[in-house]
Structure formats: structure tokens, C-alpha cells
């Protein structure tokens with residue numbers, strides 16, 4: 001085995017462990033997370049649609065919040081779901097992964113059809129479901145017998161103001177202590193003509209529901225925001 005191969009094998013066998021930090025803020029070992037993303041995540045999902053900073057936020061929130069269940073929509077190719085799966089595996093977290101996309105006959109510009117879940121459909125640990133994301137996931141979680149449900153939601157379906165507002169509202173009413181991650185939340189001035197619907201939906205929601213703090217990647221598209229209940233953990 002060549003010297004280079006030995007190094008690569010060593011890296012691939014690398015074990016990632018959770019570091020505990022005292023304090024209430026979302027804090028992770030960013031060096032370890034960066035190493036993990038470069039070695040284990042980028043080779044599988046690349047940097048599209050989630051650039052490095054967003055991959056960091058997805059991974060960090062998962063390992064810090066340690067949910068019992070992650071419900072994400074829409075599945076599309078399953079990139080986000082695969083990020084959650086690889087992270088849970090590498091950091092030895094027992095998390096139920098549920099990913100939802102629209103029914104086959106629903107019209108949507110980004111409907112994946114036969115490509116749905118391509119990156120995760122072979123993984124028995126991932127439950128793929130069809131339907132409206134928020135309705136399907138809440139119905140699924142309500143049927144679970146587990147006493148301590150601690151869900152985390154990842155919203156990446158229809159990025160309109162109306163949809164995100166509805167989805168956050170339903171989650172907030174049903175699971176007020178859940179962490180919520182929303183994609184496509186970058187704010188630009190109106191002359192940019194960007195879709196600022198998700199940003200607006202979040203801003204309005206947290207103005208009325210003060211139990212959340214926001215963690216955001218804020219320096220370009222597409223943008224990602226975590227709504228994290230204060231005092232959680």
C-alpha cells in the first residue's frame with residue numbers, strides 16, 4: 001500500500017466523537033466539523049444546493065441539538081437527508097430520519113419524480129414518505145409510541161412566504177420546543193428581486209414568538225436559518 005493510500009485509509013477510518021461544551025449556546029468543535037464535512041460529506045453530496053457554510057449549520061445543529069427524529073422536506077435527491085444520515089452515523093447518534101416529498105401526481109416545478117431519494121433510497125435507516133411535508137411529518141410523529149419525542153424539522157419544499165409561514169406555524173403550535181431549520185432564507189434588498197418569502201415568514205414569526213433565537217448563514221444565496229428554542233438543552 002502506498003504512503004498516500006495509507007494516509008487516506010487513516011483518514012477514512014477516523015472516528016469522530018462528540019465534545020460536550022458547558023453553556024446554553026449552540027457550540028461545536030468547528031475544526032472537527034470542518035474535517036468531517038470535507039472528508040465524509042462533500043464527496044457524497046458536493047456543495048450544491050448546500051454550500052460549505054450551510055453544510056456546517058446542518059451538521060452542527062444536528063449534533064448539538066441531538067433530536068430523536070429529523071423530518072425533512074422535500075426529499076428531492078435526498079442530499080440533506082444524506083447529510084443527516086452520515087452525521088448521525090459518524091457521531092454515533094440514534095436518530096430516526098424521515099424525508100417527505102410530494103405525491104407523484106402533484107404538480108411542482110422541482111418535483112423529482114423518478115430521481116426522488118436517489119442518495120438515500122437504499123438506506124434502511126431512512127424512511128421515505130409521500131405527501132405534504134408538514135402534515136405528513138406531524139401525523140407520523142403523533143403515531144410514535146416513544147415517550148420523549150424531540151423532533152427537528154428541515155424545511156426545503158416550496159420556498160414561498162405562504163408555505164413557510166404555514167409550516168413554521170404548524171410546527172410551533174405542535175412542537176414548540178423543536179428546532180426548525182429553513183433553507184433559502186437569504187435576505188437581499190428588494191431591487192435584487194430575490195425570493196425573500198422565507199426570510200419574511202421567519203421575521204414575522206419570531207417577532208410574535210419570542211422563544212426562538214436565530215442562527216443564520218448570512219452572506220449570500222441560498223441562505224439557511226435555524227430557529228432554536230431558547231434555553232433548550
Ligand SMILES: C[S@@+](CC[C@H](N)C(=O)[O-])C[C@H]1O[C@@H](n2cnc3c(N)ncnc32)[C@H](O)[C@@H]1O
Pocket residue numbers: 049073074075076077078079080081100101102108110111112131132133134156157158
Ligand atoms: C429544492 S428541492 C429540495 C432539495 C432537497 N432538500 C435535497 O436535499 O436534495 C424542493 C423539493 O421540495 C418538494 N416539495 C415542494 N413542496 C413540498 C411540500 N409541501 N411537501 C413536501 N415536499 C415538497 C419538491 O417536490 C422538491 O423535490
